[in-house]
Amino acid sequence: MGLDKLLVISAALFCCGLYAILTRRNAVAVLMGVELILNAANINFVAFSFYVSRVIGGQIFAVFVIVLAAAEAAVALAIFLRMYATTGTVEVDAADHLKG
Amino acid sequence: MHLGNFASLTLFLPEMAVTATILLLILVHVAGKNRQSAAPALLSLAGVGAALLLVALQPASPGRSLFEGMVALDGFAIFFKALTALATIVVIFMSMESRELAGRSQTEYYIFLLSVLLGMFLLAASTDIVMLYLSLELVSIPSYLLAGYLKGKESSTEAAMKYVVYGATASGVMIYGFSFLYGLTGTTHMAEIGRVLAAGKAPLPVYLAAVMVTVGFGFKIAAVPFHMWSPDVYEGAPTPITAFLSVGPKAAGFAVLVRFFYTVFASPDAVAGMWKLHPSIDWTLLFGVLSAVTMSVGNLIAINQKNVKRLLAYSSIAHAGYMLMGFVLLTPVGLKAILFYLVVYLFMNLGAFYVVILVANGTGGEDIANYSGLGIRSPFAAVSLAVFLFALTGIPPFSGFIGKVYLFAEVINRGVYWLAVIAALNSVVSLYYYARIVKVMFLEDPQETTELPVQAFPRAVISLLAIPTLLLGIYWEPVARVAANSVRLLAF
Amino acid sequence: MLNFVSSIDFSNPYFSVLILLVIALAMSVGFVFLSQALGPKRYDRVKYSVYECGVDPFTTASVRISVKFYLIALLFILFDLEAAFLYPWAVLFRQLGWFGFIEMAIFILILLAGLVYAWKKGALDWQ
Numbered sequence: 001m002g003l004d005k006l007l008v009i010s011a012a013l014f015c016c017g018l019y020a021i022l023t024r025r026n027a028v029a030v031l032m033g034v035e036l037i038l039n040a041a042n043i044n045f046v047a048f049s050f051y052v053s054r055v056i057g058g059q060i061f062a063v064f065v066i067v068l069a070a071a072e073a074a075v076a077l078a079i080f081l082r083m084y085a086t087t088g089t090v091e092v093d094a095a096d097h098l099k100g
Numbered sequence: 101m102h103l104g105n106f107a108s109l110t111l112f113l114p115e116m117a118v119t120a121t122i123l124l125l126i127l128v129h130v131a132g133k134n135r136q137s138a139a140p141a142l143l144s145l146a147g148v149g150a151a152l153l154l155v156a157l158q159p160a161s162p163g164r165s166l167f168e169g170m171v172a173l174d175g176f177a178i179f180f181k182a183l184t185a186l187a188t189i190v191v192i193f194m195s196m197e198s199r200e201l202a203g204r205s206q207t208e209y210y211i212f213l214l215s216v217l218l219g220m221f222l223l224a225a226s227t228d229i230v231m232l233y234l235s236l237e238l239v240s241i242p243s244y245l246l247a248g249y250l251k252g253k254e255s256s257t258e259a260a261m262k263y264v265v266y267g268a269t270a271s272g273v274m275i276y277g278f279s280f281l282y283g284l285t286g287t288t289h290m291a292e293i294g295r296v297l298a299a300g301k302a303p304l305p306v307y308l309a310a311v312m313v314t315v316g317f318g319f320k321i322a323a324v325p326f327h328m329w330s331p332d333v334y335e336g337a338p339t340p341i342t343a344f345l346s347v348g349p350k351a352a353g354f355a356v357l358v359r360f361f362y363t364v365f366a367s368p369d370a371v372a373g374m375w376k377l378h379p380s381i382d383w384t385l386l387f388g389v390l391s392a393v394t395m396s397v398g399n400l401i402a403i404n405q406k407n408v409k410r411l412l413a414y415s416s417i418a419h420a421g422y423m424l425m426g427f428v429l430l431t432p433v434g435l436k437a438i439l440f441y442l443v444v445y446l447f448m449n450l451g452a453f454y455v456v457i458l459v460a461n462g463t464g465g466e467d468i469a470n471y472s473g474l475g476i477r478s479p480f481a482a483v484s485l486a487v488f489l490f491a492l493t494g495i496p497p498f499s500g501f502i503g504k505v506y507l508f509a510e511v512i513n514r515g516v517y518w519l520a521v522i523a524a525l526n527s528v529v530s531l532y533y534y535a536r537i538v539k540v541m542f543l544e545d546p547q548e549t550t551e552l553p554v555q556a557f558p559r560a561v562i563s564l565l566a567i568p569t570l571l572l573g574i575y576w577e578p579v580a581r582v583a584a585n586s587v588r589l590l591a592f
Numbered sequence: 593m594l595n596f597v598s599s600i601d602f603s604n605p606y607f608s609v610l611i612l613l614v615i616a617l618a619m620s621v622g623f624v625f626l627s628q629a630l631g632p633k634r635y636d637r638v639k640y641s642v643y644e645c646g647v648d649p650f651t652t653a654s655v656r657i658s659v660k661f662y663l664i665a666l667l668f669i670l671f672d673l674e675a676a677f678l679y680p681w682a683v684l685f686r687q688l689g690w691f692g693f694i695e696m697a698i699f700i701l702i703l704l705a706g707l708v709y710a711w712k713k714g715a716l717d718w719q
Binding site: 010014017021027030031033034037038040041044045047048049052053055057058060061064065068071072075076078079080082083086087092095097 | 230244251257260261264271272279283
Binding site: 063066067071074 | 673
């Protein structure tokens with residue numbers, strides 16, 4: 001499994017995640033896109049950690065990214081829950097009261 | 101070279117003080133019965149005060165690298181730690197005053213606030229991209245929650261939602277850029293990345309990584325085109341949090357921007373001036389354009405605003421643009437100008453937001469129309485707000501003028517005249533919308549002629565913020581010297 | 593493309609698993625598509641209506657889901673990640689000695705404070 005194939009996979013994941021963030025209307029789907037991007041970075045880190053440098057720094061970074069992605073998702077979902085409780089919808093288009 | 105884990109602990113006291121305060125706050129909240137007591141506020145004040153004291157006692161002179169190269173203790177980090185701790189103390193005062201937050205459980209609020217402070221401490225000092233990412237998220241995630249703290253107010257939840265989506269995306273893109281940097285150099289320590297990159301390899305991935313990392317940092321300082329979250333979040337969040345976000349994370353964002361680009365992308369003899377990063381791209385032009393666009397967008401959109409908080413949000417976008425002027429050429433003089441401007445900006449902005457809180461408490465609104473006749477209803481509030489707004493414009497003899505002079509001087513000295521012209525035009529434009537509020541306050545009749553009471557404690561705090569705003573316009577030498585001494589980044 | 597095909601290692605013991613995977617995937621996806629393409633498509637209003645034991649449906653299908661599910665899932669994720677951090681420490685337990693132990697104890701204590709907070713706030717009550 002060459003390094004370039006792994007980089008292509010992570011680039012594809014990054015693009016999928018970016019597409020999800022930019023086009024999906026449901027806020028939870030946008031969050032899924034964010035998770036995809038973070039996982040693309042994780043693949044990069046672990047791949048580089050194996051092929052480029054035998055220092056374990058990349059894998060440590062990957063563990064931290066996993067933990068932080070989970071924490072961020074938890075907070076984001078709490079905010080979306082609050083949004084659902086007040087407005088009854090979780091669509092990003094519905095957040096249009098603050099304008100200008 | 102790098103201090104080990106145990107030996108670094110004695111130099112890590114401010115952060116430990118803040119952590120201990122957070123844990124104590126959790127215990128107090130769990131054990132306490134009275135939801136309305138002032139205990140959390142006082143406890144967090146004590147904690148941040150202790151941290152500020154410990155920061156002042158930290159030795160700046162030999163820069164040290166702590167925790168095996170994760171965190172640096174140099175003049176730069178100490179400056180930003182002191183700045184953010186001071187901002188947090190003022191924001192705690194503002195939170196005690198604000199009526200928006202009055203009926204709610206306060207302890208979680210202070211827990212989040214202190215967590216952001218801890219993140220800012222670590223962000224200003226981090227020298228490893230793992231630590232950078234961790235502290236950046238520690239600054240961002242509690243501030244998402246703080247922005248959405250007013251659960252009943254719909255605009256607050258909407259602000260939090262926009263903030264979280266933008267912030268998560270920006271940090272995801274930034275992390276992807278970091279992964280490229282790690283892959284190109286094989287190390288996560290910023291100075292070593294800089295050394296390997298200086299040998300000059302593979303320009304295209306380095307540019308890509310630099311652009312992606314700029315996305316993440318640009319989001320934090322609300323530079324255009326990553327500024328879209330800022331007006332909505334500033335308007336929807338509780339006003340003390342708006343004040344905090346406009347000063348604290350912005351300062352920490354500038355700290356990390358400077359430290360990252362200085363360490364990774366500029367070679368050590370950038371002291372002589374100019375970026376040494378890959379001369380085939382004109383970095384001066386790139387960041388100059390970023391700065392000019394940020395200033396212009398901030399100022400031009402602020403003209404139309406009717407809500408004071410939104411107006412101040414756009415004005416702080418513009419101020420980030422001014423500060424980016426000092427960043428255009430990575431020289432120590434330019435960086436000193438940024439640091440000096442951050443100090444005066446702290447006083448001006450926090451003062452302005454404090455008056456906004458007082459007026460919101462008294463009139464119940466945050467539109468410019470609520471400020472009509474404030475000169476009659478409460479001369480103290482009106483005069484102090486006028487002082488802060490004129491200082492934000494950059495009119496002599498206020499301190500904002502001196503800050504702008506430093507930024508302009510550096511840009512003109514290095515010959516980037518077009519940027520200075522744009523900045524001057526922008527300052528003139530900003531005079532319009534700041535002066536409009538002053539005009540409404542003094543020259544329009546008030547809707548009700550009852551007096552707007554201002555208690556003694558807010559008077560004291562606002563005076564303490566207004567005095568440096570006036571004084572630093574006349575005698576600014578000590579602060580400028582401190583700023584110049586603090587541009588001492590660890591050159592590992 | 594040809595390079596990729598020529599680089600397939602036929603003697604790999606997992607190659608047969610790959611063939612199994614491909615065939616299983618092809619069959620399952622293929623059958624669904626086949627039935628959709630070849631089957632009769634006659635729209636009947638009764639056939640496409642919601643089934644509720646033969647009577648007309650009382651209410652809409654969406655059910656008010658309690659927020660307790662989210663809280664439990666959230667707490668699980670956070671403490672699962674704490675356990676994930678405990679694994680590397682456990683592997684190198686002896687090498688890290690007393691210093692690592694105390695450090696890990698502080699980490700667990702901080703998360704314990706969070707657990708106590710969640711407990712007192714009632715996140716662990718019923719369900």
